[in-house]
Amino acid sequence: DGGITQSPKYLFRKEGQNVTLSCEQNLNHDAMYWYRQDPGQGLRLIYYSQIVNDFQKGDIAEGYSVSREKKESFPLTVTSAQKNPTAFYLCASNFGTGGNQPQHFGDGTRLSIL
Amino acid sequence: QKEVEQDPGPLSVPEGAIVSLNCTYSNSAFQYFMWYRQYSRKGPELLMYTYSSGNKEDGRFTAQVDKSSKYISLFIRDSQPSDSATYLCAMSANTDKLIFGTGTRLQVFP
Numbered sequence: 001d002g003g004i005t006q007s008p009k010y011l012f013r014k015e016g017q018n019v020t021l022s023c024e025q026n027l028n029h030d031a032m033y034w035y036r037q038d039p040g041q042g043l044r045l046i047y048y049s050q051i052v053n054d055f056q057k058g059d060i061a062e063g064y065s066v067s068r069e070k071k072e073s074f075p076l077t078v079t080s081a082q083k084n085p086t087a088f089y090l091c092a093s094n095f096g097t098g099g100n101q102p103q104h105f106g107d108g109t110r111l112s113i114l
Numbered sequence: 115q116k117e118v119e120q121d122p123g124p125l126s127v128p129e130g131a132i133v134s135l136n137c138t139y140s141n142s143a144f145q146y147f148m149w150y151r152q153y154s155r156k157g158p159e160l161l162m163y164t165y166s167s168g169n170k171e172d173g174r175f176t177a178q179v180d181k182s183s184k185y186i187s188l189f190i191r192d193s194q195p196s197d198s199a200t201y202l203c204a205m206s207a208n209t210d211k212l213i214f215g216t217g218t219r220l221q222v223f224p
Contacts, residue, residue: 006157031210040122042202042216043158050210058211090157094210100165102148103212105157 002027004106006091012114013078013085021076021109023091032074033092033103036060043090049074050096078111086112117141120203120215129224133190137203137215140184144205144213147179149188152200152217161201162188193222 004025013019023032031050035043045058049068063082068074074093078085088110092103120137127133135149146165150158162177164170170177176189186205190197203215 004157033210040216042118042120042214043204043212045211048210100146100208102146102160102163104160105150107157108155110155 004091004093004104006089006106006109008109009107011109011111013111014114016080018077018079019085019111021078021089021091021111023074023076023106024072025074025091025093025106026072027093027104028071029093029104030071030096031094031101032068034058034064034066034074034076035090035092037088037090037108046076046089115140117213118203118205118215121218122216124219124221126221126223127193129193129195129222131193131222133193133197133220133222135188135190135201135203135218135220137186137205138184139186139205139213141205141207141213142181142184143207145208146206147177147186148204148212149175149177150202150204151197152202154199158202193220195222195224198222 007022033048034046047066049055065077090108091106094101094103118139149162152158167179167181174191178187200217200219202217204212
């Protein structure tokens with residue numbers, strides 16, 4: 001079955017620790033996205049990538065980093081510089097640019113602070 | 115003022131009711147409009163996707179876009195308890211950047 005797989009489902013971070021969230025898609029999509037979802041705030045864009053080896057900052061990129069070494073994979077690292085990391089993180093993908101391709105989402109990773 | 119406004123609810127209706135969910139927006143450049151359904155602890159699932167103004171129907175769901183009023187709606191006919199979820203509107207201009215509403219929580223009781 002084609003889809004977007006996020007892992008782990010739940011993740012706990014200690015003070016001063018970096019953690020990496022995985023996102024893999026087998027939909028042959030070109031573009032991939034990371035969002036953060038907080039209660040009452042809707043989804044906010046962290047980073048996105050339209051092609052391999054290239055990515056752009058979204059609205060709330062501070063304290064996060066990404067890489068795009070393969071078309072299928074777009075991991076997100078939450079660094080110790082992100083002071084309020086507790087949230088639901090969602091990965092999405094679509095076929096490309098221009099706004100005319102709807103984004104499809106994985107089932108998210110819930111990150112909490114220990 | 116947010117670019118996209120959506121009443122958070124919760125909206126509680128009896129089974130079989132017609133549900134109306136709405137979003138307003140301020141950016142007249144938006145051309146692509148989407149509705150997503152999100153169950154608890156799950157990712158959003160695309161329900162409806164429309165371009166520009168007009169109506170689109172898919173089974174029990176109808177999406178309406180009124181660009182002159184900057185207003186979009188999702189109607190659910192014959193609502194079922196399984197429709198209980200949070201509904202997110204989203205929209206974009208000619209870019210990859212999606213702007214989301216905060217979501218409306220819907221509860222359909224038997």
